[in-house]
Amino acid sequence: MPxxxxxxxxxxxxxxxxxATKGELTYALYVLALRYIKLKGKSFDTLGDVVAALEQTKxxxxxxxxxxYEDVKMAQNGDVF
Numbered sequence: 001m002p003x004x005x006x007x008x009x010x011x012x013x014x015x016x017x018x019x020a021t022k023g024e025l026t027y028a029l030y031v032l033a034l035r036y037i038k039l040k041g042k043s044f045d046t047l048g049d050v051v052a053a054l055e056q057t058k059x060x061x062x063x064x065x066x067x068x069y070e071d072v073k074m075a076q077n078g079d080v081f
Contacts, residue, residue, distance in 0.1 A: 002026050029054070 002023030011017040012028050019025040033050045040046040 004021075004023050004027050008020075008024055009027065012019060012024060013031065019028045033054070036050060037046055040049070
């Protein structure tokens with residue numbers, strides 16, 4: 001877990017600012033997961049829900065954002081093979 005400054009934590013938590021670094025983004029996702037756990041209660045199912053949601057989010061991000069980006073870059077710069 002990246003330890004961002006108290007000021008940036010407050011800006012993200014209280015002011016709703018968008019994370020500006022990888023560490024801040026990690027922090028924001030972590031806090032959101034903790035809020036979900038607090039709402040639902042800590043249980044095997046809830047913890048599994050969090051892990052599943054994070055994995056599904058990662059998979060969807062790769063499918064919709066990363067893969068198309070890589071296709072564009074491959075067309076611009078040529079395939080490595």
